[in-house]
Amino acid sequence: MTIAAPKTPPVPADPSQPAAIEIRDLRKTYKGGKEALKGVSFDVPRGSIFGLLGPNGAGKSTLINILSGLVNKTSGSARIWGFDINKDPRNAKRSIGIVPQEIMFDVFFTPLETLELQAGMYGIAPEYRRSMEILRALRLDDKANAYTRTLSGGMKRRLLIGKALVHDPPILILDEPTAGVDIELRQQLWTYVRELHAAGTTVVLTTHYLEEAEELCDRIAIINHGEVVANDETGTLLAQAHEKRLIAIVDRDLSEVPPDLPVMKAELVGTRELVLTYDRSRIGAGRLLSALSERGLTVEDVSTREADLEDVFLHLTQSGALGG
Numbered sequence: 001m002t003i004a005a006p007k008t009p010p011v012p013a014d015p016s017q018p019a020a021i022e023i024r025d026l027r028k029t030y031k032g033g034k035e036a037l038k039g040v041s042f043d044v045p046r047g048s049i050f051g052l053l054g055p056n057g058a059g060k061s062t063l064i065n066i067l068s069g070l071v072n073k074t075s076g077s078a079r080i081w082g083f084d085i086n087k088d089p090r091n092a093k094r095s096i097g098i099v100p101q102e103i104m105f106d107v108f109f110t111p112l113e114t115l116e117l118q119a120g121m122y123g124i125a126p127e128y129r130r131s132m133e134i135l136r137a138l139r140l141d142d143k144a145n146a147y148t149r150t151l152s153g154g155m156k157r158r159l160l161i162g163k164a165l166v167h168d169p170p171i172l173i174l175d176e177p178t179a180g181v182d183i184e185l186r187q188q189l190w191t192y193v194r195e196l197h198a199a200g201t202t203v204v205l206t207t208h209y210l211e212e213a214e215e216l217c218d219r220i221a222i223i224n225h226g227e228v229v230a231n232d233e234t235g236t237l238l239a240q241a242h243e244k245r246l247i248a249i250v251d252r253d254l255s256e257v258p259p260d261l262p263v264m265k266a267e268l269v270g271t272r273e274l275v276l277t278y279d280r281s282r283i284g285a286g287r288l289l290s291a292l293s294e295r296g297l298t299v300e301d302v303s304t305r306e307a308d309l310e311d312v313f314l315h316l317t318q319s320g321a322l323g324g
């Protein structure tokens with residue numbers, strides 16, 4: 001997608017603020033006492049594709065809603081493109097485009113009207129609007145005058161991205177954009193996101209699909225129970241995943257795990273399947289198989305699984321399930 005140079009003056013960035021988004025000790029306690037954010041701090045570097053991960057209820061939506069002005073923070077601060085969300089909310093809001101989780105449109109408007117209305121809401125004068133250009137970039141120009149209700153699911157998702165781009169924000173936030181979306185459409189959406197990023201947009205996305213975050217994001221923050229439990233480059237996070245798993249089917253029934261195996265964790269599934277979790281930086285699979293043989297066991301079948309972002313995620317959130 002080629003998004004041409006903006007025809008409206010870009011939001012001037014404050015050069016003393018190198019982060020696209022700067023969040024400091026952000027707290028939110030809802031009425032009724034639920035502490036959704038318990039002092040969250042992190043920076044989204046300019047020009048990054050930043051992943052915000054966390055199990056259901058971790059506080060991701062609360063965070064995004066605070067940034068977009070839908071929810072008031074209890075304390076702490078947030079700056080978007082250098083603008084404090086409370087002291088300079090207008091510029092802070094102009095600096096982000098948010099693609100929400102839910103598809104919500106007035107179905108009686110056409111895509112072109114939808115973008116024009118959105119531009120009007122941002123106070124962009126008609127001569128500065130670039131609705132058709134955005135529709136072309138999202139390959140929706142041939143649907144410009146169709147009823148939105150006649151668009152396919154994928155087209156509606158693209159139109160949502162278009163709505164978030166009308167004011168030419170330097171930062172785009174996508175909240176679970178591929179939840180419930182089929183694989184082909186997901187790939188298409190990520191192609192658009194990559195193109196936008198290549199054109200200079202900082203991208204923040206929340207996703208439950210860890211392999212997606214692994215593939216797309218250069219930096220990832222994981223939140224759990226309202227706290228940041230990891231915030232690092234994706235490669236560094238993955239390097240932390242030392243755990244590897246070896247699954248061995250042995251030749252006879254066991255009533256318990258063989259003693260003193262050189263592993264971090266050993267589990268017996270049924271009577272013959274041993275699941276051994278080990279530190280791959282300290283020991284190899286061959287040594288583990290020898291250890292089983294030394295304990296009088298013959299292995300009939302064996303497989304191993306590499307650690308990935310899911311391991312890091314599960315380890316850090318200790319939830320055992322991603323939920324949703």
Ligand SMILES: Nc1ncnc2c1ncn2[C@@H]1O[C@H](COP(=O)(O)OP(=O)(O)OP(=O)(O)O)[C@@H](O)[C@H]1O
Nearest residue numbers: 030031034036054055056057058059060061062063
């Ligand atoms: N308006 C509200 N009033 C009270 N509690 C709320 C409100 N909104 C969210 N919560 C609670 O705050 C916590 C964080 O919710 P939040 O929606 O931010 O999580 P999330 O990480 O976005 O989850 P999901 O992935 O399900 O969207 C949850 O325990 C939730 O029940």
